Amino acid sequence: MYDPTDCMKPKNTTFLLLFSSLLLGSNSLAATPIVYNRSEVIVAREVEYPAVTAPDPQRFPPNPLGQVLPDPLLSDPQLLLEPRRSLNDLEKEKLRSALDRLHIEGQTQFSQKKSDEAFLIWFRELRLRRVLGFREEIFALAKIGEIAWQNNRTRDLRDITERLQVIQIKIQPQSNPATPSPIFDEASFSELNEYLAIAYQVLRAPQLALSIYEPRLQSLRSNALPNSLPNNPIELFKTLNSIGLIHLDWFRYTKAQQIYLDLRELSRLAQNPASEALYLIQLTYIAEQNNQPKDAIGPLQDLIILYAAQPAVQPALTLRLAENYDKAQDLGNAEKNYQTTFTVSQTLSQNSYGSSALFALGDLYRRTDRFPAAEQVYDFLVDSEQAVYNLHNAMKASDSLGQMRDRQQNYPGAIAAYEQATAIAQRLAISPDLIQPLRKRLEIARKKSKLAPQIVPRG
Secondary structure, eight states: OOOGGGGOSOOOHHHHHHHHHHHHTOOHHHHSOOOOOOTTSSOOOOOSSOOOOOOOTTOSSOOGGGOOOOOTTOSOGGGGSSSOOOOOHHHHHHHHHHHHHHHHHHHHHHHTTOHHHHHHHHHHHHHHHGGGOHHHHHHHHHHHHHHHHHTTOHHHHHHHHHHHHHHHHHTSOOSSTTSOOOOOTTSOHHHHHHHHHHHHHHTTOHHHHHHHHHHHHHHHHHTOOTTSOOSOHHHHHHHHHHHHHHHHHTTOHHHHHHHHHHHHHHHHHTTOHHHHHHHHHHHHHHHHHTTOHHHHHHHHHHHHHHTTTOGGGHHHHHHHHHHHHHHTTOHHHHHHHHHHHHHHHHHHTOHHHHHHHHHHHHHHHHHTTOHHHHHHHHHHHHHHHHHTTOHHHHHHHHHHHHHHHHHTTOHHHHHHHHHHHHHHHHHTTOOHHHHHHHHHHHHHHHHHHHHSOOOOOOO
């Protein structure tokens, strides 16, 4: 089973893309019989993003990528029009080689800081790529579009995006069956749509990418009968995953949460615990990034149950659960889960989780004025961390112990703790800038001790 401890810290979108690749590379949903018991999970919903409309043909200046111009590399400019006659394999290869050389020429100009010259060359390349088919043109548009986006070339980016929209309209299935379909070359309608969606994402146009994915999702859901999945559950799975990643990339956490709830439910009904665990982790991540710790509690509890037979992952999960209870101001459950984390980690010799839980527990006790309990925790940490040669944690625990006693006006106790923390810091050869705050607190505690009588708090 998948180990969730590797993914429990918030990740950037690189992690999310790897995560989606892992899922999409598996056919487990297709191979696993699904018993669908809750028809309300997959329901038709209104398409959020309307269909793309054709660009204004009267736009001035016109989009250079839509123009039909004579070119030395083309014997017939009419080849740029659709529908068009297809080139034979030899003609295609000859043109492709010439366009590859043209692209390199643009790269040379760009490397010499001649951006305008480079984009003139690249736009000529893009205009001619149309002859090789939609697939090659989409790839080339995405490649140059990425460069335009990175270099803030807004007009070029607009022209490239507009050309992608024209392609999107052209490849839609015809409403009249008698009307011939456009030439799709080697790629199918479904594949070209997928390429377009990816190109839109490369150009940072999430609305346009969703204009492809949302109608597809609507169609998949509308075809579902009660108590059954759509005819293509893998397609549903992939579409939901793509939409979820777009929302995450653009920090639309509320929308992403609903998508991943659907994905989690699909995995659960498919009896696929590995996928279910990944989606529960994503739901936890979304809740935390959206500053909604209460929403993270449910997924974490489900993960703990899902991995009940794997004790090695429990400390990481219970610690994360405790932290979210803490942020949600449910201090009773936070305390309980911090204690559970420490207990379980001790039996598994996972000292790092145990230490983290105790530091958090000590901080909770300090915040709630439970000073004797906090002192007991920090005292234990000073000794236990030194025993395992984790001197940084021992110094931190001793410093925390000193600050807590300082707050209670127990200056002799605070001085002793600060002195111990300073001694450990010197053993670690910490830089003067980092050790200075410790020495400052020690100096202040000594001054306070001379000015005030010793006050020892009641146990």
